[in-house]
Amino acid sequence: MLTSNNASDSSNNNNSLNTFSLLSIYAKVTFNGSNFNDWMHNIRMALRLEDKEYVLNKELNEIDESKDTPDEIAEYRAHCKDVTKVSYIMVATMTPELQLFYEDYWPYETCKELMEKYHQRSLQERYKIVNSLIITKMKDGESVTTHLQRNVDRLQKLNVNFDEELVIDIVLHSLPSFYDQFKLTYHLKKKEVTLSQLQGLLRTAESGLKTKGI
Structure with missing residues (x-):
């Protein structure tokens, strides 16, 4: 003792x-x-x-x-x-x-x-990263959780407060074609969700795709 x-x-x-x-x-x-x-x-x-x-x-x-x-x-x-x-x-x-x-x-x-x-320099760096995110697609075999976290982390490193709806749009844009039905349903419902809630929805969608062998 x-x-x-x-x-x-x-x-x-x-x-x-x-x-x-x-x-x-x-x-x-x-x-x-x-x-x-x-x-x-x-x-x-x-x-x-x-x-x-x-x-x-x-x-x-x-x-x-x-x-x-x-x-x-x-x-x-x-x-x-x-x-x-x-x-x-x-x-x-x-x-x-x-x-x-x-x-x-x-x-x-x-x-x-x-x-x-250093505001101007930060703006230039933000533009480069956002531009990269817009053209980046989810990697083959990558889990949606890993993909989402990787993109969000890059945005947070800029120390800039992004509108959450903008971040959600960027994430949805980066999803591969087999998430098209999910995106269509998401936009038709027109229900506002947080980034955290979107992650939960994507996990559910990912499980459904795995069940179908996709």
């Missing part, structure tokens, strides 16, 4: 391992000015593990502790703590030249400025 000291040591070791694992994820991509999308995608994925992605999208606004409620004060202090940690992470994963420029920025400000600075 663990003593209190041993339990404490074990907890500290686990925290150290978790921190080391997260740092190794952050360090996979170093921002050098030409790989913004890959870097931001890596940052966001790692921050999701710690529930801190919100600091990239939410600005830290000063509050008046003499007027705000205890809950608002606690939320602000937690936000300050998360912002400080994430700002260090973002700067640490940049080249030395970029570190000097962004070391005094908060994550929201850094994200906003970089999005504006």
Whole structure:
């Protein structure tokens, strides 16, 4: 049985391992000015593990502790703590030249400025990927789940909010001819579904095709 000291040591070791694992994820991509999308995608994925992605999208606004409620004060202090940690992470994963420029920025400000600075480049990359997806068809022998996930992952890597209906249209367009009946039925019903629901419908259709030997 663990003593209190041993339990404490074990907890500290686990925290150290978790921190080391997260740092190794952050360090996979170093921002050098030409790989913004890959870097931001890596940052966001790692921050999701710690529930801190919100600091990239939410600005830290000063509050008046003499007027705000205890809950608002606690939320602000937690936000300050998360912002400080994430700002260090973002700067640490940049080249030395970029570190000097962004070391005094908060994550929201850094994200906003970089999005504006590299917006045109992101648009060009988005065009290339979307164009590729439009002409890409489901591979022979590939499961519909794998195909759907591969396409959605590529869209999400762009760090751009796509309209879900557009993504569904792209996925339906990429399906091979033996899904024509499914697409016809889907459009005739005119029932709005989410991307997740579409995946369920396609799995059912795939099972039916397998039963028919297709």
